[in-house]
Amino acid sequence: MIIDVTKAKYLGDYRIRLTFENGVEGELDFLDFLSFKGVFEPLRDLKFFAQVGVNPDWGTICWPNGADFAPETLYARVTGTYESLIRYGAELADA
Numbered sequence: 001m002i003i004d005v006t007k008a009k010y011l012g013d014y015r016i017r018l019t020f021e022n023g024v025e026g027e028l029d030f031l032d033f034l035s036f037k038g039v040f041e042p043l044r045d046l047k048f049f050a051q052v053g054v055n056p057d058w059g060t061i062c063w064p065n066g067a068d069f070a071p072e073t074l075y076a077r078v079t080g081t082y083e084s085l086i087r088y089g090a091e092l093a094d095a
Contacts, residue, residue: 005019014031014049015028028077051063
């Protein structure tokens with residue numbers, strides 16, 4: 001089940017506080033995992049990164065250039081279950 005992002009608050013540097021539709025909240029430092037390649041390259045500029053918003057149709061965060069992150073990835077990172085998500089994806093690929 002995908003849990004949508006409902007709020008995003010830019011905190012400075014590459015940090016964003018996220019709120020999900022089930023009430024879970026957490027702060028992520030995107031510098032820990034963001035590669036500034038392709039569509040994410042403009043996010044290197046902190047003024048651009050700070051323009052983060054929530055697209056309610058997509059249920060996730062996005063930027064003016066269309067860059068976004070899958071809400072399930074963000075939720076897994078906030079809740080500390082990201083490694084489980086990766087293992088589950090690998091199991092599905094092997095099936």
